[in-house]
Amino acid sequence: MSSTTLEINEIFHSIQGEGSFAGWPCAFIRLAGCGHGCIGCDTGYAEDEGVELEREEVIKRAIRFRAPVIEITGGEPLLQPAVYPLMTQLCDLNQKVLLETGGFISVEKVDKRVHKIIDLKPPSSGVAEQNHPDNIRLALAAEPPHRHTFEFKIVIAGKEDYEWATSLLQQHQLTDFFTIMMGVSFGKLDPAELAAWILRDRLRARLQLQLHKYLWDPSRKGV
Numbered sequence: 001m002s003s004t005t006l007e008i009n010e011i012f013h014s015i016q017g018e019g020s021f022a023g024w025p026c027a028f029i030r031l032a033g034c035g036h037g038c039i040g041c042d043t044g045y046a047e048d049e050g051v052e053l054e055r056e057e058v059i060k061r062a063i064r065f066r067a068p069v070i071e072i073t074g075g076e077p078l079l080q081p082a083v084y085p086l087m088t089q090l091c092d093l094n095q096k097v098l099l100e101t102g103g104f105i106s107v108e109k110v111d112k113r114v115h116k117i118i119d120l121k122p123p124s125s126g127v128a129e130q131n132h133p134d135n136i137r138l139a140l141a142a143e144p145p146h147r148h149t150f151e152f153k154i155v156i157a158g159k160e161d162y163e164w165a166t167s168l169l170q171q172h173q174l175t176d177f178f179t180i181m182m183g184v185s186f187g188k189l190d191p192a193e194l195a196a197w198i199l200r201d202r203l204r205a206r207l208q209l210q211l212h213k214y215l216w217d218p219s220r221k222g223v
């Protein structure tokens, strides 16, 4: 991919289902390709189904929805060089831009105005060793208001994941400074069980329920 074209899987309008912007109408730009191989990846269809589009065309298609937020997602969006100028251009157009990233690439080059939702992959993903150490370091080093553009997301499939997550959060005192969204791996853990653990431990994390999977068929694309 060049710095002016992107491999796009889909551009669509939906309700943001996750994170601190859940519930807002959102224009999604889903970039194709990842290859990280997380167990339980629910966007495998974005792996190699994509069409090449000019950056200007991507912007035109996304802003036509007139949504209050635009999310760049994937696949893994940070693998494509043109995603960086794409995010900057959207910010320059006064769009509220969210980035959803798998967390194995540093967000250092991402425009500071972008709200970064960074996965911390737990043991059940099979890739917990590959969470990029830069991301927690950059978040902790950021001064307000830039600090508030970092948010972390952890998808929990069971008790081992939960214990791993609480230990990591405590080690870096992440709950003191950042929004921590904790969700369940759909169908693998009862959200009520995760809710009980969060309450029992007085954990400063927010339970998220992947709203779109309750609104529509969980296997449906483009939501």
Ligand code: SF4
Binding pocket: 034, 035, 036, 037, 038, 040, 041, 042, 043, 044, 074, 075, 076, 102
């Ligand atoms: S980083 Fe995201 S898109 Fe890539 S394999 Fe993991 S879950 Fe799937």
